[in-house]
Amino acid sequence: xxxxxxxxxxxxxxxxxxxxxxxxxxxxxxxxxxxxxxxxxxxxxxxxxxxxxxxxxxxxxxxxxxxxxxxxxxxxxxxxxxxxxxxxxxxxxxxxxxxxxxxxxxxxxxxxxxxxxxxxxx
Amino acid sequence: xxxxxxxxxxxxxxxxxxxxxxxxxxxxxxxxxxxxxxxxxxxxxxxxxxxxxxxxxxxxxxxxxxxxxxxxxxxxxxxxxxxxxxxxxxxxxxxxxxxxxxxxxxxxxxxxxxxxxxxxxx
DNA sequence: CTATGCTATTGGACATAGTCCAATATAAGA
DNA sequence: TCTTATATTGGACTATGTCCAATAGCATAG
Numbered sequence: 001x002x003x004x005x006x007x008x009x010x011x012x013x014x015x016x017x018x019x020x021x022x023x024x025x026x027x028x029x030x031x032x033x034x035x036x037x038x039x040x041x042x043x044x045x046x047x048x049x050x051x052x053x054x055x056x057x058x059x060x061x062x063x064x065x066x067x068x069x070x071x072x073x074x075x076x077x078x079x080x081x082x083x084x085x086x087x088x089x090x091x092x093x094x095x096x097x098x099x100x101x102x103x104x105x106x107x108x109x110x111x112x113x114x115x116x117x118x119x120x121x122x
Numbered sequence: 123x124x125x126x127x128x129x130x131x132x133x134x135x136x137x138x139x140x141x142x143x144x145x146x147x148x149x150x151x152x153x154x155x156x157x158x159x160x161x162x163x164x165x166x167x168x169x170x171x172x173x174x175x176x177x178x179x180x181x182x183x184x185x186x187x188x189x190x191x192x193x194x195x196x197x198x199x200x201x202x203x204x205x206x207x208x209x210x211x212x213x214x215x216x217x218x219x220x221x222x223x224x225x226x227x228x229x230x231x232x233x234x235x236x237x238x239x240x241x242x243x244x
Numbered sequence: 245c246t247a248t249g250c251t252a253t254t255g256g257a258c259a260t261a262g263t264c265c266a267a268t269a270t271a272a273g274a
Numbered sequence: 275t276c277t278t279a280t281a282t283t284g285g286a287c288t289a290t291g292t293c294c295a296a297t298a299g300c301a302t303a304g
């Protein structure tokens with residue numbers, strides 16, 4: 001279950017976001033982008049689509065997703081992604097990781113606030 | 123007040139951690155590393171010191187810190203860092219940024235949990 | 245007495261991550 | 275006709291982050 005839970009900023013947010021989107025049903029890359037931009041706790045507005053597409057290919061390679069081309073119903077052929085069993089396991093793993101991660105960030109946030117108030121505006 | 127609050131994972135954590143450490147008093151790089159490894163909400167254990175040293179130089183260049191060499195009292199000369207007024211402003215800026223950031227991560231964490239429970243174990 | 249380990253900082257080389265721009269192709273609307 | 279939206283990919287580039295080495299003195303272990 002190598003879910004790349006270690007990794008960079010975008011990876012930490014985009015990978016679980018993708019898995020979450022696909023957990024509810026199959027989607028193609030462009031609609032994932034739209035979905036993430038419209039809703040969700042993270043601000044994806046202005047995000048580079050290239051990065052997301054590359055992440056999708058990477059996750060497929062890692063066995064978390066599978067894909068199939070669909071040519072009808074749109075001007076451009078679309079690559080439809082589905083989550084695999086491994087991908088669902090990975091999402092569970094992310095659930096735990098993100099919880100810890102949220103705690104860490106909250107902790108740091110509070111520590112900064114504390115230090116600013118305690119040190120008494122030197 | 124260009125505090126590089128946009129940036130990568132380590133930058134988002136280490137930069138405010140450094141500012142917070144120095145807000146309480148002057149320190150040199152090695153002692154900052156020790157401090158962060160011993161305490162603090164983020165797990166810095168095993169962190170590469172090179173990255174932190176580079177961040178210090180970068181922050182000095184950006185005007186958030188100043189440094190001075192101190193040769194006595196240790197085997198190796200130590201570069202003592204102090205936070206500047208700009209650095210203190212930056213820490214306030216981080217306070218707000220990290221709060222938002224914590225909210226986002228918590229939001230994502232909860233969203234993942236929700237999606238896992240709602241979709242009903244397909 | 246030598247070997248290892250800790251303190252303390254820097255630099256080079258490298259790997260990974262992320263962005264910008266371009267190419268492709270079709271359909272709808274101004 | 276020109277732009278905009280859909281939809282995916284590739285190349286080139288910059289930014290980020292890690293690994294290893296060099297330096298150097300002091301302390302402790304063997």
